[in-house]
Amino acid sequence: MSFSPLIQQLITSLRCLPGVGPKSAQRMAFHLLERDPDGALALAEALQKSVSEIGHCKLCRTLSETEICDICSATDRDSSVLCILESPIDVLAVEQTGGFNGLYFVLSGHLSPIDGIGPEDLGIDKLLERVQSSDIKELILATNPTVEGEATAHYIAAQVKDLGVKVSRIAHGVPVGGELEFVDGGTLAHALAGRRSLL
Amino acid sequence: MSFSPLIQQLITSLRCLPGVGPKSAQRMAFHLLERDPDGALALAEALQKSVSEIGHCKLCRTLSETEICDICSATDRDSSVLCILESPIDVLAVEQTGGFNGLYFVLSGHLSPIDGIGPEDLGIDKLLERVQSSDIKELILATNPTVEGEATAHYIAAQVKDLGVKVSRIAHGVPVGGELEFVDGGTLAHALAGRRSLL
Numbered sequence: 001m002s003f004s005p006l007i008q009q010l011i012t013s014l015r016c017l018p019g020v021g022p023k024s025a026q027r028m029a030f031h032l033l034e035r036d037p038d039g040a041l042a043l044a045e046a047l048q049k050s051v052s053e054i055g056h057c058k059l060c061r062t063l064s065e066t067e068i069c070d071i072c073s074a075t076d077r078d079s080s081v082l083c084i085l086e087s088p089i090d091v092l093a094v095e096q097t098g099g100f101n102g103l104y105f106v107l108s109g110h111l112s113p114i115d116g117i118g119p120e121d122l123g124i125d126k127l128l129e130r131v132q133s134s135d136i137k138e139l140i141l142a143t144n145p146t147v148e149g150e151a152t153a154h155y156i157a158a159q160v161k162d163l164g165v166k167v168s169r170i171a172h173g174v175p176v177g178g179e180l181e182f183v184d185g186g187t188l189a190h191a192l193a194g195r196r197s198l199l
Numbered sequence: 200m201s202f203s204p205l206i207q208q209l210i211t212s213l214r215c216l217p218g219v220g221p222k223s224a225q226r227m228a229f230h231l232l233e234r235d236p237d238g239a240l241a242l243a244e245a246l247q248k249s250v251s252e253i254g255h256c257k258l259c260r261t262l263s264e265t266e267i268c269d270i271c272s273a274t275d276r277d278s279s280v281l282c283i284l285e286s287p288i289d290v291l292a293v294e295q296t297g298g299f300n301g302l303y304f305v306l307s308g309h310l311s312p313i314d315g316i317g318p319e320d321l322g323i324d325k326l327l328e329r330v331q332s333s334d335i336k337e338l339i340l341a342t343n344p345t346v347e348g349e350a351t352a353h354y355i356a357a358q359v360k361d362l363g364v365k366v367s368r369i370a371h372g373v374p375v376g377g378e379l380e381f382v383d384g385g386t387l388a389h390a391l392a393g394r395r396s397l398l
């Protein structure tokens with residue numbers, strides 16, 4: 001037995017959400033139809049409004065419903081430091097630390113030649129333009145500590161080599177609150193190599 | 200830092216989905232906006248269409264986009280047996296066993312005096328009407344094996360006592376493929392009490 005076509009269509013559509021498999025989608029569909037039709041309509045409206053109105057900030061390329069996002073248009077931030085991230089959600093992660101007061105530049109992912117994703121797709125050309133045309137003194141490369149993230153960081157570092165800006169990469173090491181026993185070898189090797197003198 | 204109002208609204212709306220907490224909702228919102236705006240629009244449309252067009256079958260009260268659902272309008276099913284379930288998703292579970300060829304009646308949940316849910320809210324009056332007005336010979340009470348499900352089953356059994364129909368409750372016992380070691384005491388007690396002779 002299968003569901004009626006409309007229920008089936010709803011279940012299929014719900015599967016576009018990340019982390020939602022066939023069983024969860026079923027559960028969600030029945031929950032919405034049986035218990036929360038108002039929530040379903042509100043969600044439909046929010047989805048349509050968001051897709052039509054949210055675009056990318058012209059300066060930092062993060063998701064924003066205004067042409068220039070709140071962070072880029074803030075006057076109290078240090079515009080000489082630019083933090084390079086892979087996605088808009090990383091902006092939130094860095095902001096939540098409360099330890100960074102510079103500006104951001106959000107790539108659209110990372111270099112991945114195997115998927116045909118090259119520097120133009122990430123907006124690295126726009127990043128270079130921005131570095132050349134403004135008073136940026138330091139680029140902090142905060143792409144993910146994955147193979148692709150590292151490759152992207154190194155590519156950017158090579159591109160800006162002659163532009164006279166300082167380039168740094170976020171530190172690799174043992175996570176705060178972790179136990180050495182459970183840290184993988186690669187991370188521990190980085191933590192040892194990147195040791196800082198205390199005395 | 201918080202998100203822009205529209206992104207925040209989308210995240211809040213996504214939380215109406217069962218099992219979606221603040222972090223998953225964030226991840227879903229960013230995924231849809233960055234990677235799958237078409238999926239988001241398709242989902243919005245499916246939600247709106249489903250909520251407006253899917254109602255309850257007039258006979259069995261399951262979710263259906265037609266007045267009488269496919270199962271109730273099928274001519275090759277045994278209309279003398281009626282299986283009582285708590286929700287439309289249970290219909291699918293029973294149908295998938297392939298072992299039942301009767302009709303269904305879907306309650307809207309279970310009796311729950313503490314939440315103010317009484318017999319009328321479940322549609323038990325409609326069930327009684329149906330039993331009286333048709334040629335139903337057996338009611339299979341397949342509400343969930345929870346306290347509320349049991350109470351609901353007993354309530355229905357008491358109501359139909361004088362209507363001359365056979366009333367049965369699905370068997371409680373050890374699940375197929377399980378190991379006795381991991382079966383809880385209540386279930387095991389039911390399994391022993393409900394033992395069937397082999398010889």
